[in-house]
Amino acid sequence: MDAGAIARHYGAPAGAIDIEVVTETGSTNADLLARAAGLRRPVLRVALHQTAGRGRAGRSWLSAPGTALTFSLAWHFAGPLRELAGLPLAVGVALADALGALDVPVQLKWPNDVLRDGAKLAGVLIETQAAPSGGVWAVIGVGLNLLMPDEIEQRIGRSVAAAPWLAQMDRNALMAQLLGALAANLGQFAQDGFAPFCARWNRLHAWQGVPVVIIDRGVTLHEGVAAGVDDWGRLLLDTAAGRIAIVAGDVSLREA
Numbered sequence: 001m002d003a004g005a006i007a008r009h010y011g012a013p014a015g016a017i018d019i020e021v022v023t024e025t026g027s028t029n030a031d032l033l034a035r036a037a038g039l040r041r042p043v044l045r046v047a048l049h050q051t052a053g054r055g056r057a058g059r060s061w062l063s064a065p066g067t068a069l070t071f072s073l074a075w076h077f078a079g080p081l082r083e084l085a086g087l088p089l090a091v092g093v094a095l096a097d098a099l100g101a102l103d104v105p106v107q108l109k110w111p112n113d114v115l116r117d118g119a120k121l122a123g124v125l126i127e128t129q130a131a132p133s134g135g136v137w138a139v140i141g142v143g144l145n146l147l148m149p150d151e152i153e154q155r156i157g158r159s160v161a162a163a164p165w166l167a168q169m170d171r172n173a174l175m176a177q178l179l180g181a182l183a184a185n186l187g188q189f190a191q192d193g194f195a196p197f198c199a200r201w202n203r204l205h206a207w208q209g210v211p212v213v214i215i216d217r218g219v220t221l222h223e224g225v226a227a228g229v230d231d232w233g234r235l236l237l238d239t240a241a242g243r244i245a246i247v248a249g250d251v252s253l254r255e256a
Contacts, residue, residue, distance in 0.1 A: 001046060001171045009176035017183070018043045026052035028072035029127055029141040036129040036137040039074055044179055046071040050143075067147040069166075069175065075186050078135040081128060085247070086194025086233025088112040090185055091124050091140055093197050096204050098181035102174075104163050107206035110226070110235045114144075115206050119161035121145055140182070195231040202228040212237070214246055222246065 003019040010017075018041060025031055028045045030052070035043075050070045077084060092108045099106050099114070099121075106122075107115045114122035125141040145160060146167035166174060188196060202208070207226040214222040214237070224239035234245035 001048060001175065003046075005172035006044075006046070006175050006179070009170075009173045010179055011176075016041060017179070020045045022047050024049045024051060026050065027141075028070060029125060029139050032072050032074040032139045033127055033129055036074065036139065037132055039076070039131075039137060042076070042183075043074045044071060044175075045074075046175060067145070067162075067167075069144040069146060069171065069178075070142070071175065071178075072139050072141040073179070073182060073186075074137055074139050076131060076135055076137055077190055079190075081130075081136050083193060084126075084128065084136065084138060086197065086229075086231075087138060087140075087189060088124050088126050089201050089229060089233045090189045090194055090197045091126070091142075091182065093200050093204070094181045094185035095122060095124075095142065095144075095178065097185070098178050099163075099166075101181075102166060102169075102177065104166060106204070108201060108204040109206050110229060111233070116161035116163065118206070121161040121163060140186075142178075144178075193231075194233045198229060198231050198233075201233075205229075 001021045003021045006019050006021070020043065022045070025047045027050055028047050032043060032045055047070050048066070088111050089108070092112060092114055095114055096106050096108060104116065109115050112124040112126075113120050114124075122142060122144040127139045127141070129137050129139070131137050145162045147162050147164060185197075205226070205228055208228060210226050212224065212226045213220050222237055222239060222244065224237040224244070227236040227238050227243065229235055230245060234247055237244050237246055
């Protein structure tokens with residue numbers, strides 16, 4: 001992959017985003033977080049291989065060189081951190097739009113997984129840092145499985161989806177399409193929040209109407225039927241005591 005090629009596929013707007021490609025790094029999220037205080041405009045950092053990729057709740061993101069598309073996008077939001085609560089879900093919608101346009105239909109699992117045929121195809125990890133000039137830098141990390149070698153799936157310990165069709169694409173063109181979808185949707189999110197994404201997310205909800213349990217560090221907190229999300233990105237859960245709203249955090253969604 002090549003930063004110049006990604007910029008050419010992306011088109012004129014690439015001038016507003018710095019694009020970087022590295023052969024290997026520990027974590028593209030960690031790289032951009034370390035530089036957040038000095039950033040002046042959005043930065044896309046792509047790694048051909050991450051040796052210390054991370055998922056939500058400190059979990060490792062495992063991949064082999066050439067089998068996944070791993071990148072982070074640093075994006076500035078002028079508002080306070082509390083306004084970013086629905087951002088992981090909006091990013092999921094953006095990825096789903098881009099993948100659907102490439103003939104890879106997907107569904108979404110709250111709060112930040114992209115599923116194909118019920119298995120995880122991509123994950124989103126968002127980390128934030130206050131900007132010296134005001135507002136917040138959000139570093140949006142994405143790991144997208146293109147191929148899934150047996151040894152990696154065995155290390156993960158569960159069935160994981162892949163997208164061999166995308167693996168045949170020019171990686172620079174693929175990255176440019178994903179970047180275009182993210183930039184457009186992040187701009188809308190910055191202006192209007194999660195509300196415009198709510199119906200779109202719910203149409204893609206993989207667990208709609210499914211009995212689930214909400215788990216935090218191995219402890220079951222709630223049980224009920226998943227009923228989509230609200231305008232703030234909270235999971236709506238129909239329980240024996242009525243409908244409640246779950247705030248995204250260090251929790252896991254499991255089928256009951």
